[in-house]
Amino acid sequence: GHEFVGTVIGVNSSNKKENDFIGKRVVGEINIPCRVCETCRNMPKHCPSRKVLGISQKDGAFADYLTLPVSNLHVVPDEVPDEEAVFTEPLAACLEVLEQLKISPSNSVAIIGDGKVGLLMAQLMADLGHKTSLIGKHEDRFLIVEEFGVETYLPGQMNEKVDIVIECTGSKSGINDALSLVRSRGTVVVKSTFYGLGTLDTSKVVVNEITIVGSRCGPFEPALRILAQKRLDTLSLIEKKFPIEQAKEAFEYARGKLKVLLTF
Numbered sequence: 131g132h133e134f135v136g137t138v139i140g141v142n143s144s145n146k147k148e149n150d151f152i153g154k155r156v157v158g159e160i161n162i163p164c165r166v167c168e169t170c171r172n173m174p175k176h177c178p179s180r181k182v183l184g185i186s187q188k189d190g191a192f193a194d195y196l197t198l199p200v201s202n203l204h205v206v207p208d209e210v211p212d213e214e215a216v217f218t219e220p221l222a223a224c225l226e227v228l229e230q231l232k233i234s235p236s237n238s239v240a241i242i243g244d245g246k247v248g249l250l251m252a253q254l255m256a257d258l259g260h261k262t263s264l265i266g267k268h269e270d271r272f273l274i275v276e277e278f279g280v281e282t283y284l285p286g287q288m289n290e291k292v293d294i295v296i297e298c299t300g301s302k303s304g305i306n307d308a309l310s311l312v313r314s315r316g317t318v319v320v321k322s323t324f325y326g327l328g329t330l331d332t333s334k335v336v337v338n339e340i341t342i343v344g345s346r347c348g349p350f351e352p353a354l355r356i357l358a359q360k361r362l363d364t365l366s367l368i369e370k371k372f373p374i375e376q377a378k379e380a381f382e383y384a385r386g387k388l389k390v391l392l393t394f
């Protein structure tokens with residue numbers, strides 16, 4: 131688990147500022163860089179010896195207690211309840227696209243994939259004023275973004291090309307679907323990671339002069355501000371809550387679902 135909210139109960143430091151976190155409700159960035167190597171100077175997120183909460187070499191949030199460096203923590207504003215705060219990490223990952231791309235409000239955007247990140251991304255892009263489309267397989271989820279003015283399509287239904295395609299499918303075929311939707315000299319942002327190698331229609335990339343951008347974790351502070359401003363609908367993404375004692379049932383239930391919360 132790496133999408134969590136919790137309360138700080140102790141800080142292993144005599145630093146006054148760090149101790150101010152005690153008792154605060156926080157979310158935490160998941161990358162734990164070494165802070166000494168060359169890469170850490172400019173892009174600690176890419177530290178080659180980083181640990182990643184709940185993902186790599188660092189036990190995650192499916193526990194009563196977890197530890198993180200204080201520098202990873204962000205205090206959650208009072209206006210953001212726990213159920214919304216758990217979306218800080220995926221929303222930050224959506225915002226990373228805006229950190230990476232030179233993107234203007236008049237750019238048209240299509241999001242492929244109607245999982246949690248795809249639905250958040252579509253809401254965010256529509257909220258920023260983009261003409262936004264979502265291509266997904268679950269029609270029952272479309273209402274969550276249609277309320278934001280997002281146009282929704284089942285796979286194969288959308289014919290219009292767009293400036294930017296953001297691939298959030300979590301599957302190997304997503305990037306090629308994205309290539310068929312992007313206009314010439316457009317940009318495809320790839321959010322999916324998966325086991326094994328995918329295939330890529332490189333001729334399409336070359337002939338249409340497509341830019342492909344890989345995109346991972348993003349900034350927490352703006353994500354928290356957006357959540358505090360109540361601009362997005364995150365609560366509709368929560369399908370069910372389970373107490374940790376029913377973790378096994380929760381995992382069985384969570385297959386193919388959007389967001390399932392474990393409570394402690």
Ligand SMILES: [Zn+2]
Binds near residue numbers: 177178179
């Ligand atoms: Zn490092």
